[in-house]
Structure formats: structure tokens, C-alpha cells
Amino acid sequence: MSTVAAYAAPAAKAPLERTTIERRPVGESDILIDIKFAGICHSDIHQAREGWGEAIFPMVPGHEIAGVVTEVGAGVTKYTVGDRVGVGCFVDSCRECEYCRQGLEQYCAKGNTATYNALDKNGEPTYGGYSTHVVVDENYAVRIPDSLSLDVAAPLLCAGITTYSPLRHWNAGPGKKVAVLGMGGLGHMGVKIAHAMGAEVTVLSQSLRKREDGLKLGADHYYATSDPKTFEELAGTFDIILSTVSAPLDFAAYLSLLKTDGALVNVGAPEEPVSLNLFALLGGRKTLAGSMIGGIAETQEMLDFCAEHGFGAEIELIRADQINEAYERVLASDVRYRFVIDTATI
Known part of the structure; x- marks a missing residue:
């Protein structure tokens, strides 16, 4: 075991604070990652504040992890020391069910092991990316292309794949009209990805406040959902609407x-x-459908796609002691468009 620094929520709704946690020894198929950057996802806030139900505390959130391999287990074949890697929303799955065999580990029939707020196969709690290091099985890490900076790559491990996977599944591309509902951490990636896929992209946002940003990121059109005329003008328009909002909708x-x-x-x-x-x-x-992140192979495909098209996330880099302030700003929609923690400040 090794002791590493981290930021954790000691209890539901409590401010996050600096602490130390234990990481398991590097096993046969494990890699040790020196975390460089960790994105802040709205789901971190939902879970740290038990908005989605009972949670495990102390909790170290963070499933948008980008870093560098510093140690490999004896049986590791995919990575070597110095490789640039990422870890997303889960760190294990059963590996045997029909979905795992299809590369759909996110839908593992037995339930995958979340990167944090979960119990691993040994019954130990998992801790996420708001920390300096993490140990993961090599099969649940992905390679970050050299052309992507690690800071803008970190949010791709959740926000990127969460939007890429449904756009691919519902065949966004040339000739398709795609609306992205919500222009936040997820939505801005949905705009970039749908545009890169060749779709005609419309942003549907509460106001026109971020219109200039949306058009710069690749949107062809931008409408305010607070205006009733929007629903009259756009009736029967879209092949796909990707809703990124975490509030009830009409x-x-x-x-x-x-x-x-x-x-x-x-x-x-x-x-x-x-x-x-x-x-x-x-x-x-x-x-009316739902989609949850993506499998390991598709996450790698998404990273390669983003690198090919020359973009990562739009980020605001923060120190670890700004995490609690960042949470409040996320809830106030005051971020363009993803907070990323510089883990050197933990």
C-alpha cells in the first residue's frame, strides 16, 4: 500500500478537504499513474452531496483523470513507464457478460466498478482523481494521444465520451440535424463532436448568453429555450436532440x-x-432514450477522434484549494466550460 494526498468529502454535503488515502500495491496487471489533471464533473457534486442516493464516505471524487504511467506490473503489456494515459468513469467490470465481451463495459450485466463511490472486488472503497496517484488495471486505462494536452484531455474521459457515444450510436453525421440541449461541460463537447462528425448543429440553451461561444465551437444555429417562439419555429426539425441538462424537462x-x-x-x-x-x-x-458514457474501446476511439480533429475541452484550470468554490460555480452555471484541477497543488 502507498499513502497519497487527496481531496475528499468527509460526509454528505460537507466541504471537500485535503487528506491522505491508501492506494493498493501495483499488481500483475496494474499500472501506477501520476495524476497530472482531474476534471470536475457535475456528477461529482451529485454524488458528494448524495443527490443520487446514499453514498460512501469519505469520498474522493473525480473520473476525468489524465496522467503519466510511473510503474507497471510484471504482466502489463499495453503500457510502459512514461506513457500518457487517462482513466474515466469505471475501473473494472465482470469481463465475462455479453456486454463486456462486446466492449460495452459501461453496461456490464453485473455492474461495473465506478472510479469512486464504489466497492471493488475486494470490498474496498474506490477513490477517484482528486488525488496525486491512482492504481488501475491496464485494461481500464486509455492512451492519450501526444497531440492532446493533458489538461484539456482530462474532461474527455467523461464529458467527451458521454457525448461522443450517443452521437455515434444514433448516427450523427452529414445530412443529420442535431440539437444539443444545454451549453455547459457536456454540451460544449457535444457541439464540438457533432460538428466534427459533419452534422448540422443547433444549440438549445436557456438564453443567448453563450451564443458567440457556441458558434465558435461549431454550432450552426443557437436558440433560447426561454423564448416560446423557438418551439414554434423548430417544430419537427431534428433527427437527434442530445440533452445534457440535469434538471427535469418538459x-x-x-x-x-x-x-x-x-x-x-x-x-x-x-x-x-x-x-x-x-x-x-x-x-x-x-x-426517448438514455446513454451512459462509453466502453474502453470507444473511449479510445473518442480520444483519437478528438486528436485527429484538433480539439480538447474548453477548461478553466484551478488549484485544489479552489474545489469547493468551483462546485458552487458549477451549480451557478458559472464556468466556461470545465473546471480542471492541477493536481500538483493537492
Whole structure:
């Protein structure tokens, strides 16, 4: 075991504070990663404040991890010391079920092991990326292309793959009209990725405050959802609406913006239950769907895609002692567009 520095929430809704945690020894198939940067995801806040249900404390959040390999186990074949790697939302899965065999580890039938706020196969709690080092099985890390800076690559391990996976699955590309609902940490990546895939991209945001940013990032159009005329003008327009918001929606209103056979895909997860009148789905054979991150192979594909197209996340780099302030700013939608912790400051 090794003792490393970290920032942890000692209890639900408590401010995060500097502490130390134990990392397991480097096993046969493990790699030790010197974490350089860790993104702050809205889901970190949901979990640290038990918005999604009972959680495990103390909690070290963080599943947008970018760093460098500093030690490898005797059986490791994929990585060597000095490699630039990333770790996303999970660090293990059963490896045997039909979904794991298809590279869909995020949908593991037995449940994958989350990077934090979970118990590993030995019953020990997992701790995330708000720390200086992490030990993971080589099969659950991905390689970060040299052309991507580690700081802008870190958020791709959640925000990037969370938007890339559904856009690929629902065939975003030339000839498709894609709307991205919400222009935040997830939404800004959805805009970049959908644009790079060749789709015609529209941002649907509460206001026009971020319109200039959206157009710079690749949106063709930008509309305010606070304006009732938006729903009249855009009725029956989109093949795909990617909803990144974590608040309840008027689903009937947004489903009305889809073409026949269109899909409203949710990647944001509200803490409250939502309601739906099914007639909003029946007319037009529409789909209300959800998507959760991506598998390891698809995450690597996403990183390579972003590198090929020359972009990472839009970030604001912060010190570790600014984490609690950053949480409040995320809740106030005061970030363009992802906070990233410089873990050298932990």
C-alpha cells in the first residue's frame, strides 16, 4: 500500500478537504499513474452531496483523470513507464457478460466498478482523481494521444465520451440535424463532436448568453429555450436532440422538435423523477432514450477522434484549494466550460 494526498468529502454535503488515502500495491496487471489533471464533473457534486442516493464516505471524487504511467506490473503489456494515459468513469467490470465481451463495459450485466463511490472486488472503497496517484488495471486505462494536452484531455474521459457515444450510436453525421440541449461541460463537447462528425448543429440553451461561444465551437444555429417562439419555429426539425441538462424537462415540448423517427437522448441525470405524456412519443414514432458514457474501446476511439480533429475541452484550470468554490460555480452555471484541477497543488 502507498499513502497519497487527496481531496475528499468527509460526509454528505460537507466541504471537500485535503487528506491522505491508501492506494493498493501495483499488481500483475496494474499500472501506477501520476495524476497530472482531474476534471470536475457535475456528477461529482451529485454524488458528494448524495443527490443520487446514499453514498460512501469519505469520498474522493473525480473520473476525468489524465496522467503519466510511473510503474507497471510484471504482466502489463499495453503500457510502459512514461506513457500518457487517462482513466474515466469505471475501473473494472465482470469481463465475462455479453456486454463486456462486446466492449460495452459501461453496461456490464453485473455492474461495473465506478472510479469512486464504489466497492471493488475486494470490498474496498474506490477513490477517484482528486488525488496525486491512482492504481488501475491496464485494461481500464486509455492512451492519450501526444497531440492532446493533458489538461484539456482530462474532461474527455467523461464529458467527451458521454457525448461522443450517443452521437455515434444514433448516427450523427452529414445530412443529420442535431440539437444539443444545454451549453455547459457536456454540451460544449457535444457541439464540438457533432460538428466534427459533419452534422448540422443547433444549440438549445436557456438564453443567448453563450451564443458567440457556441458558434465558435461549431454550432450552426443557437436558440433560447426561454423564448416560446423557438418551439414554434423548430417544430419537427431534428433527427437527434442530445440533452445534457440535469434538471427535469418538459419532454413533450422537446419531443415536438423531433422529426418522425427522431430521438431525444438524455445524458444528463436529474435528481428528481420526471413525467411524460406518452402521446408525445406516439405521433411521429419518436424515441426517448438514455446513454451512459462509453466502453474502453470507444473511449479510445473518442480520444483519437478528438486528436485527429484538433480539439480538447474548453477548461478553466484551478488549484485544489479552489474545489469547493468551483462546485458552487458549477451549480451557478458559472464556468466556461470545465473546471480542471492541477493536481500538483493537492
